[in-house]
Amino acid sequence: xxxxxxxxxGQVGGVLARALAAGGHDVVVVSRNGGAxxxxxxxxxxxxxxxxxxxxxxxxxxxxxxxxxxxCRYSEANKHAMMSSRVDSTRAVGLAIAGAxxxxxxxxxxxxxxxxxxxxxxxxxxxxGRIGGEEPDAPASWxxxxxxxxxxxxxxxxxxxPATRKVAMRAAMVMSPDPGGVFEVLLGLVRRRxxxxxxxxxxxxxxxxxxxxxxxxxxxxxxxxVSGAVNVAAPNPLPQxxxxxxxxxxWGVRVGLPAAAWMARLGAFFLRTETELVFKSRRVIxxxxxxxxxxxxxxxxxxxxxxxxxxxxxxxx
Numbered sequence: 001x002x003x004x005x006x007x008x009x010g011q012v013g014g015v016l017a018r019a020l021a022a023g024g025h026d027v028v029v030v031s032r033n034g035g036a037x038x039x040x041x042x043x044x045x046x047x048x049x050x051x052x053x054x055x056x057x058x059x060x061x062x063x064x065x066x067x068x069x070x071x072c073r074y075s076e077a078n079k080h081a082m083m084s085s086r087v088d089s090t091r092a093v094g095l096a097i098a099g100a101x102x103x104x105x106x107x108x109x110x111x112x113x114x115x116x117x118x119x120x121x122x123x124x125x126x127x128x129g130r131i132g133g134e135e136p137d138a139p140a141s142w143x144x145x146x147x148x149x150x151x152x153x154x155x156x157x158x159x160x161x162p163a164t165r166k167v168a169m170r171a172a173m174v175m176s177p178d179p180g181g182v183f184e185v186l187l188g189l190v191r192r193r194x195x196x197x198x199x200x201x202x203x204x205x206x207x208x209x210x211x212x213x214x215x216x217x218x219x220x221x222x223x224x225x226v227s228g229a230v231n232v233a234a235p236n237p238l239p240q241x242x243x244x245x246x247x248x249x250x251w252g253v254r255v256g257l258p259a260a261a262w263m264a265r266l267g268a269f270f271l272r273t274e275t276e277l278v279f280k281s282r283r284v285i286x287x288x289x290x291x292x293x294x295x296x297x298x299x300x301x302x303x304x305x306x307x308x309x310x311x312x313x314x315x316x317x
Contacts, residue, residue: 001221002059004104006030006044006052006093007066011181012174012213013037016063019214028055047088053096056104061221063108064093067152083144086152094159103163108220109156111168113206113233113284115149118142120202123237125287126170126229142280153229165227167220172206172233172284174213175304177312187312189256190248196256201241204283206233209298209307216286219294231286236300243301250305 008017008029014037021027027039030052034043044052046066056062066089067082090109097103116124117132124130132138133146153168175183189195208216216232238246248256286294298304 001061002026002028003061003063004028004030004055004059006062006064006089007046007110008063009033009035009037009041010065011176011178013065014178015174015176015210016065016214016217023218028059030055044092046085047092049092049095049099053099056093056096057100058102059104061106061108062093062097062104063110063217064090065110066090066093067110083148083151086148087155090152090155091159094155094161097159097161097164103161105163105224106165106167106221107156107159107161108167108169108217109153111153111156111170111229112145112149113170113172113231113282114145114280115153115170116282116284118280119283120204120281123283123285124231125285126231127287129231129284129287138280165224167227168229169217169220169232170229170284171213172208172231172237172282174210175207175308176210177308177315178210183308184312186244186247187251187309190244190251190253193253193256195244195248195253197241197244199279201239201244203240203279203281204237205240205243206237206282206284207243207301207304208232208234209296209304212296212298215297216289216294219289223292226288226292230288231284232289233284233286234296234299234301234304235285235290237283237285238301246302247305247309249302250309 003020003025005013005017009031017027017029017038021038029036029039029041030044031041032046034041042052042055044050067086115131117130118135118138133143156166156168173182220226244256
């Protein structure tokens, strides 16, 4: 198959491009910087139609991953960039598909598990999950992340692509030992003996191993009967204190320095990021994948953490 990946030069895009190219597919990465971990690369500006759009004509699949990283301070400029990079790129992909003589049969659009409410009482699946934005115990600053997620999926829904099946992948944190990903950040804390409980550790963490992320993408490509929102997450989220304890065990250390809420806020300030990334309780489960009996290679975090740590150590040699 010919698979076009706008925004595929990032860490998650690299994981996906390498795996799909290794599977014998013709992979085309559409990127601002022209970089690709595997396959060919073409350039775009992430906003407007251009020569890159010709790659979608006759392609089998488009997987749009484009969007500015959320690992930053929520300044007005950064909030605008996070919103516009997602909405503008999604609209551009929609226009390219609409203008194709032979449009792709499926469009997988990256979304985020952050769309769900901050909560401790129950998990969020696609059918019964509570969309966030109105939680009384969540800071007002978190509402912008929800607004971005809604606008992102809204741009997908509004695209006039009747011949192309559309899926919004509400992805949890994709865990990979590659440089630049969230796993490397969390492991870095553990290696420095800082990977303890943060702000009490009750907040839920949802995640997915990179191999299961790739397998879920392949499953979504193959399943012509699946469209709409799909939670791409492992079936067993867990509280932050348990998540970090399992990662410490995988690394081989018993103790991680805990951090009170004020300490985490101070650390986030100096790291130029936001505490929402560690304070928000994301208890997301893959209802549609579960109901279809999708078989996860890494359904639980301790096993996934052990695999990722072993591969990180091998890469670091």
